[in-house]
Amino acid sequence: MAWVRRLHADLDEPPEVVGGKAHGLVLLHRLGLPVPQGFVVTTAACRAFLRDGRLPRGLAEELAAQVTAPVVSVRSGAAVSMPGMMNTILNLHRTPEALETAVQSVFSSWNTPRARTYRAVHGIPHDLGTAVVVQDMVFGDRDQHSGSGVAFSRDPGTGEKRPFGEVLFGHQGDDVVSGRELTSPLSAVQQEPVVWQGLLDAFDRIEQHHRDACYVEFTFESGTLWLLQVRPGRFTGAAAVRLATDLVDEGLIDRAEALRRVAPSHLRHVRTPRIAPGADVVARGLGVCPGVATGRVALTAGEAVRLAPDGPVVLVRPETSPEDISGLAAATGVLTARGGPASHAAVVARSMSKPAVVGVADLVVGAGAATVGGREIRAGELVTVDGTSGEVALGRAAVVTGVADGCLERLLGWADEVSGERSDRPEEERLAAARAVLGIG
């Protein structure tokens, strides 16, 4: 096969050829984890398509020769992650023509103006092309024992060793990340004990392999777990510090590796205020401007302007429009039902450095009150938002800064041992000195 590779444990091709997604799926095969069968069309085929404006000679025959289920998923997967920039086609009823058209549509999506701009911003070359992963469709919407979710093996906010993520029973994966549907915390998967056990087992094996926390996307169909994507967790800030020291304690990495994993720049984010454990957290959205804000709820921009002279206000909106700018200017924090990291609300909140949480799917803003997490918050009541974790808590939540359990002090202690320097200096310098000795940039 010139353009197509079967996904299985013995496939030995780098992400440059098969893309990061397929590379991860091969790892899952090697670890003996459940992956829907499928194949990948290489980035070389994409480059040929982009050059010639048609699928390369022979690809159609290779596609036709692949055995799959009647219904497949067709997903992009470049060597470098470009989340949300390219096409995904689910539930494709496979005919030769439909499959060729789907592959072409994913290849073409490499070159949309938005994708080109994304690459230019992030310094990703335009000539890499994307691979296309074709897999048997597994149906998260099959029945009440089916669903889809995304999960980290540990809490990406704190680094704590407990699975973290969200799940949506009775839905396919694209609904989980759309923000349109109300997801449940990952722990709800415990309703399906076999799936839950499978997930914990997968976390163990993947963590042992990567010697790091991991992130997976999964679907379960009639009580059977399938993994659709995997990557290392890439924790930052306080979570990175906690994770690195825990991994040392678990014997997965040594101290030098821990110092390698935490960049000095992470320490700048360790001290960002966060909602303390034990708060009355009713929802979790996406934190898009770090910091904690507690204030009285204002449901319109006008209300925010009116309330602000008497104390801090949190503006609560479905999403923001220009009308809300005056309200945002008056508020100390903002909470919206819609929006992602690059939404109007996020851009405006960052421009004013206001802690902001967006994309709280079950937030409904009414005339005199909002409901969130099944609880009612009336205008004028206190609410707290955490623009790092995305948490929303009722009342005035306590705030913490820094890492629990002395993890940071331990890490810096190891740094001092390496550098042999124990004078009083900023934390970032202590870490940087050790990394210099270890030859890390």
Place this chain on the structure above:
Amino acid sequence: MSQVLHALRCVGSSGVTRVAAFTGLDEAAAESELIDLAVAGFVTHHTGFGGWALTDAGREADAGNTSAELETAGGRDALTGPFDDFLVLNPELLDLCTAWQVRSVDGVTTANDHTDPAYDHRVLGLFADFHERASVVIKALAAVLPRFGRYESRLAGALTRAQTGELAFLADDLASYHVIWAELHEDLLATLGIQRWRG
């Protein structure tokens, strides 16, 4: 139709400065018209934050004005194509504003402190490239309703200010490229009578 009334619909409650910027009127002329509109019951002045806001009657009057204007200009269908093109550009512009405000440093999303001229130069260049494509779409909108043409010059003005060192004029000021773009978005929704959100 009254551009001043429509300004408050697109900009939201605001002081006379933003109304003047939106319409191209000088502030005295804008204020004079705002006072006339207040007498007619279409706008009110809030002493609290020193700004002007639409009344329900004003919002209704503006909706009537824009829909009559659109009928005369050939109806909704004439705007549909360029509006779809706008919707394709919109997420890219928000990506660019985000890239201007924050960047990934060692995997951490970190405020762009504008100390890396190469990065800023790259993003500014991408804004300029984006603006060329946005201009094409705005010209198509203006071919149907000429008042949309003002957005092109306002956006170009914000871009020029950013290019000449006033870095806040891309995403971090009330007269920034992002805010003007958001006004254009709101204007299109208002003109086409599309709800931004339901429920």
